[in-house]
Amino acid sequence: MFRAEIRWLANGPTLKMEGTLVNDWAEEARLLVTKEVVPQGLIVDLSDLSYVDSMGEQLLKWLASVGAEFVAGNVYAACICERLGLPRLGNRPTRRRQRHGRTGEENSATQLKPIQGTA
Helix, strand or coil, X not given: CXXXXXXXXXXXXXXXXEEEECHHHHHHHHHHHCCCCCCCCCEEEEEEEEEECHHHHHHXXXXXXXXXXXXXXXXXXXXXXXXXXXXXXXXXCCCCCCCCCCCCXXXXXXXXXXXXXXX
C-alpha cells in the first residue's frame, strides 16, 4: 500500500509519502509532483515510508536532483537519506532529549552518594 499527497504548509510544499515506495507507486508519486511544474523548495517527508525498492530510490534521487530536501523522522528514513546522499532539511546535530524533568545540567551520577561498606 502506498499513499502520497502534496501539502501546502507554511514552510513550503511538502510531499508526504506513506507505505511502500515500489515500482508503479514510484512513478505515480513522480507524476503527482510533475503534474504542473515541480514546486520550488519542495520538502519530501519520508517519515512514514516502510520500504523503498530500486525504483523508489531512483525517484528519491531524481527529487534530490531537482532541489528537494528530505525529512527523515525515523531510523529507516534516515538510513535511506544517508545511503542515497539525499539532502536533509535542517541536517544539524541535535541535542538528546531530556527525560523526566532533568535540566541537562544534572547528572544522575552526581546525585548518588557513595555507600560505605562494612568489612
